Amino acid sequence: MNNKLIAPSVLSADFGNLQRDIEMINNSEADWFHIDIMDGVFVPNISFGMPVLQAISRHANKLLDVHLMIINPDQYIKTFAQLGAGSLTVHYEACTHLHRTLQAIKAEGMKAGIAINPHTNVNLLEDVINDTDLVCMMSVNPGFGGQSFIERTYDKVSKLKEIIVRNSAPTLIEIDGGVSDKNARQLVEAGADVLVAGNFVFSAKDPIATIAQLKNIVSH
Numbered sequence: 163m164n165n166k167l168i169a170p171s172v173l174s175a176d177f178g179n180l181q182r183d184i185e186m187i188n189n190s191e192a193d194w195f196h197i198d199i200m201d202g203v204f205v206p207n208i209s210f211g212m213p214v215l216q217a218i219s220r221h222a223n224k225l226l227d228v229h230l231m232i233i234n235p236d237q238y239i240k241t242f243a244q245l246g247a248g249s250l251t252v253h254y255e256a257c258t259h260l261h262r263t264l265q266a267i268k269a270e271g272m273k274a275g276i277a278i279n280p281h282t283n284v285n286l287l288e289d290v291i292n293d294t295d296l297v298c299m300m301s302v303n304p305g306f307g308g309q310s311f312i313e314r315t316y317d318k319v320s321k322l323k324e325i326i327v328r329n330s331a332p333t334l335i336e337i338d339g340g341v342s343d344k345n346a347r348q349l350v351e352a353g354a355d356v357l358v359a360g361n362f363v364f365s366a367k368d369p370i371a372t373i374a375q376l377k378n379i380v381s382h
């Protein structure tokens with residue numbers, strides 16, 4: 163159960179104190195920064211774009227795990243690489259030529275991720291699993307922080323883990339949405355490798371301690 167990763171979601175940070183919140187993550191046991199980019203078309207919300215990512219990139223000292231909730235992601239792959247993304251995740255539901263998109267992301271030196279919405283069956287990933295560094299499994303409908311975790315996710319994680327093992331794929335499973343101390347343990351037991359947490363971390367009185375708490379839950 164070692165090497166499970168925690169990725170606080172910057173979407174829940176205080177944007178008026180962004181540098182402070184980034185330093186908090188730098189000084190915590192968090193492993194990655196999870197960065198949500200929303201276009202108001204693929205999802206019914208707009209988060210932030212390139213200038214804000216650039217500001218985050220300037221201060222962050224851990225991998226930037228960028229989750230694109232946008233249509234036509236291909237046109238921005240190079241730009242996200244230049245802005246310092248360490249992994250770039252596109253939505254299965256937004257890509258017509260997903261295999262090509264994954265290769266393009268890797269060609270820019272980033273880890274290539276696929277995010278799937280709660281309604282998307284994990285079996286659809288089998289033919290690209292060996293080309294995928296990360297599957298971001300949405301455990302809420304994407305678009306907003308602070309939503310309730312969808313319980314069916316555990317089952318999907320186990321099924322995806324089977325596909326990964328059967329194909330000897332290097333793919334990490336990331337869970338995104340409604341993660342807390344209530345479900346972290348069961349998620350890693352089902353096969354999750356990376357837990358994203360927004361509201362649970364940033365609404366806590368002591369976010370650093372809350373990140374440590376999650377890290378502790380998934381490491382033992």
Ligand code: DX5
Binds near residue numbers: 173302360
């Ligand atoms: C939702 C985003 C998530 C979100 C998670 O569309 O992709 O990354 O920030 O936030 P919580 O942990 O609050 O559900």
Ligand code: ZN
Binds near residue numbers: 171196197229338358
């Ligand atoms: Zn996300």
